[in-house]
Amino acid sequence: MFKNLFRRGQADAAGDDSQEITILAPVDGEVVPLEDVEDPMFSQKMLGDGLAVRPTSDTIVAPVSGTLTQIFPTGHAAGITTRQGIEVLIHVGIDTVELKGEGFTKLVEQGAQVEAGTPLIRLDLDKLGKTAKSLVTPVIITNMDKVEQLTRSTDQSVDAATSWLLKIVPQKK
Template sequence: MFKKLFGKNDAPKEDKVVAPVSGKVVPLSEVPDPTFSEKMMGDGVAIIPSEGTVVAPVDGTILQVFPTKHAVGIESKSGVEYLIHIGLETVSLNGEGFEAHVGQGDKVSAGDPLITVDLNVVSEKASSTITPIVVTNDVSNMESFVDQEATHGETVVLNVTK
């Protein structure tokens, strides 16, 4: 009956979002940039990175790798769109210190390498290394897991229901 009324693809879908970077998980409210701390782009968490490997937080498709390689958009198989923004004021680095391993349209699995970043360069030349992970489209529910140390590709930092 449920499938007949709603169709099998209309049932809620959940993403278990793993940390794209290793480090300390903090609430978005602690990001020293109002665009993120006031959730203008969406809700999520941020990570203060301890290393420069950025991996896919979910299975999905790369929507965009910014030309400056400081941010990546990914759509999960359930249709949730995520933005990983590496550091603050990093667009002005024009790609310095960043190496992309994926491009638009690439299919990825959680844990696949997306970007390698030289955190020393970002620390010296940008305002912060903090890395927000933001849901940029509408979802029905989101649960975040902050105040923990996360390992990229392993530690769940968000449960998101579409």
């Protein structure tokens, strides 16, 4: 479902592909192992590998610089492709697509070049707290075949655009 969201070739291929990529927290909150996310698509790593964050703030920011290759019309998920071709999916909550955009405000348009820390989505935490099954936000690398090494943060809590969540070493070409 999500693995083919990203249009190949949009990311700038310039630069050293073996350089480590730091993926920052997209929102303030508590770190949750992917295996503990209450959705098998994420917990069984069907879409890729990563970590999740239980939000304590209302703004989802770009966890990495790159091209915003996907932002869902409902505002519940976004995908960024780094210049090295690593695809990062930020999926706000569990089954939140069913809310049809209620509680989400998109702050950027698909195709935009974003820097780590760029605000992407504003959350209405009051509304979502009453209607969403869960706001746990998985941050997934959807093309793990391009990853040589993945390191997960061991922090219990993170700050958006400040704390690192994942470190990636891309496969050498």
